[in-house]
Amino acid sequence: MSILGELVGESQKGLSFGEYCYKHIILDDKTPYNVLNRAFMVDIVEDIFSHPHITISKGAQTGFSTLFLAHSFYLVDLWGANVIYYLPTDKMATRFGQTRFDPYVQRSKYLHSRLIGTDQAGLKQIGTHFFYMLGLVSKTGAISIPADEVLFDEVALINRENMDLAQDRILASKLGWQKYFSAPIFEEDGIDELYRESDMRKWTVTCEGCGRESIPEEEFPDNMRDERKNGGQVYLACLKCGKPLNADNGRWEAEHPERSNHRGYRVPQLAIREARLDLIWDRWLKAQGKPAKIARVRRSALGIADSGNMQPINSKVLEIVQAAGDYYFQEWSDEVTGIGIDMGDQAHIAVVAPMGDDGFRTIAAFHIDVEDLLGLIRFWEDVYNVGALIIDAMPYKTESKRVVRALQKATGFIQYFKSNYKETTEGEDEREVNVIQVDRDESLDETTSCFGTNPPQALLFKPRDTKEEKALEEIKRHLKKLVKEEIIGPDGQKRISYKKNTENHYGMAINSARLALEFIRPKRRKGPAITGGRVAGKSIAAEVNW
Structure with a gap:
């Protein structure tokens, strides 16, 4: 049975x-x-x-x-x-x-x-x-x-x-x-x-005229024909012979049949025989020049993910970033670098080096159990010639403070996300640590814009082996999750903010590392010098050896 x-x-x-x-x-x-x-x-x-x-x-x-x-x-x-x-x-x-x-x-x-x-x-x-x-x-x-x-x-x-x-x-x-x-x-x-x-199944339609096979949503809008001016209709057409496609004359084809344990289907409106193609086409024409509306049509009609400008770093952006980079994962650095750490049950660490006046290169990245972080921080400080480090204050503030106090030469900060920029200290005497407070959305906008400019002002390392290739893919996946959503603020007004509680840990670590670089550049762009702690009265740039 x-x-x-x-x-x-x-x-x-x-x-x-x-x-x-x-x-x-x-x-x-x-x-x-x-x-x-x-x-x-x-x-x-x-x-x-x-x-x-x-x-x-x-x-x-x-x-x-x-x-x-x-x-x-x-x-x-x-x-x-x-x-x-x-x-x-x-x-x-x-x-x-x-x-x-x-x-x-x-x-x-x-x-x-x-x-x-x-x-x-x-x-x-x-x-x-x-x-x-x-x-x-x-x-x-x-x-x-x-x-x-x-x-x-x-x-x-x-x-x-x-x-x-x-x-x-x-x-x-x-x-x-x-x-x-x-x-x-x-x-x-x-x-x-x-x-x-999943195995990524797609509805593959066979043309009844010439036998050509196509996946309608992947050929949209080139496969749309509008004959209404001639008394006809809007229809899907075969790109080879031009005859109308019958959406029912199809079958499911798996892009990854080896993934038999997880079945997945992508179902666009174009697969529905009675779909109102005229409405879809009119919406598409009206959306031209408006990224948010184009994205909405692609999602609703094609079943394809598209967030418009709500996902600043996407596959196309990362393709340009990867093409622009020409260096490999580094195990050490002669340059002064910055480290950013995103805290959780796993700590995600990004090491970045300066590039030009405002850009940066991610030269190394790791994720480890939080309890192992303290034992490795001095090693990384030494081999990567770290000038500044920024680590999340939360959710493990005690451990984050220990990491900052463990530094020998670099200046460390615990980081809070608040609406206004501020540098201060927390604790007294030997337990005092530097604190940086930044607006989360503003800082992430700066980081994502570095990736999104052309040519990019943020680069990623090339992998040398399968382990580093896997790490790079995870970094890119996390960067794509630096996405925005519409929220209701404390004042009751709608605003756009970066989504929280999502798997964007390397993205957040790179953001903190970029902020750390600002403390080791010859000319800091914003923020007063810390009035207490390790850098009282002068910028860190005066203390590092360039």
């Missing part, structure tokens, strides 16, 4: 998922839900009941919230499974229950009869098992509740660490399924990061 058979036995009503949907799921327009009416859905529907780990990077309004809600009904009702449906926040989970779950139950006599009343908005009992709708804005939603399957909607807005914790909910289940689906926003972040870790 299969694992599924052992877990749930035979379906009590003998209905397939497709039959269940058509019989018991009534859509908003009062029609039965035909889950297989789109060609690209057939393989996906089969996989969600046979494959344990699925990721779907999707365009807007492609039908996946409906699919996975119906999938959840079926699992809980007929298979006797417990399912958790995660959304980014508790508010979104509550709204999902009110606007999606409840209406489907109300429109179906069968589902209504199967629902056993619960007072909790995020907990529904169907038959003998449970369907949870929870927010995952914090770790609280990830703990305590065992499940057979976890589903993550709007993944682009959920913290990856919280999602990883939520995976523990399925460890005791024989089923142990996990599903992720969302429109992408940032390149190599959120759903795009998960999709890139």
Whole structure:
């Protein structure tokens, strides 16, 4: 007997998922839900009941919230499974229950009869098992509740660490399924990061005229034709013969078939037979010259991550940076360098050397357990000829202060992020340490702009072996996660700020290292000289040997 058979036995009503949907799921327009009416859905529907780990990077309004809600009904009702449906926040989970779950139950006599009343908005009992709708804005939603399957909607807005914790909910289940689906926003972040870790399936359409195969979203906008002035329509065209493409005449092709343990699909609106291509095309034309609007069309219509100017360092930027650099990872330095350290359970360390008047080169990078940091700092200070070091004050302020006090020649600072720039000290006598306070967004803007200028004013080392190549890839991944989001400030006003609680540790370390360089350049650009501590009355540039 299969694992599924052992877990749930035979379906009590003998209905397939497709039959269940058509019989018991009534859509908003009062029609039965035909889950297989789109060609690209057939393989996906089969996989969600046979494959344990699925990721779907999707365009807007492609039908996946409906699919996975119906999938959840079926699992809980007929298979006797417990399912958790995660959304980014508790508010979104509550709204999902009110606007999606409840209406489907109300429109179906069968589902209504199967629902056993619960007072909790995020907990529904169907038959003998449970369907949870929870927010995952914090770790609280990830703990305590065992499940057979976890589903993550709007993944682009959920913290990856919280999602990883939520995976523990399925460890005791024989089923142990996990599903992720969302429109992408940032390149190599959120759903795009998960999709890139998968086998990366793409809907490949075959031209019925000449037999040429294409992936429509990757040829957009060159494959769009607008014949409305001649009484025709907007349509997708084959780039070889020019004939219209039939979006249903396609199949899924995996870019990385060797990753069989993680199945991923990219589903654009262009894969939908009845998609309003005229609206997509008009939106695209109106977006020209407006990066934010172009990015929105690419995300919603193509299912491709694009944040416009909200992700200052992307793959294209890093390609230019890599092409401009012509040096290798360094194990030592004759030049005076700066070190930046991002603190956490792992400390991420970046060593940078000056380049020109304002630029810098990252010459080395490491990540180690925090408890090992103190024992290595003097070694790095010596071999890298460190002039200044900046380390996060938080979350381990005591350890950060120990690192600063351990320095023999370099000047060290613990760093706080505040709205105004300030240099001061903290502690007394032999326990005194230098403190630097900077605006987080302003400092990150300076760092990302160094990478984004052409030619770049920030460079990355070339790797000499596979270990350094892996480190470089991690650095680039973290730099891409220096992304912005719209937030509501303390004054109630909207503003753009760099996203917090994301895996951008090397990016933050490089930012601190760049700030450290400002203390060892011959001419410091801003900030008063420290009035106490090691550099009282003069800039550090006067103390180092150039």
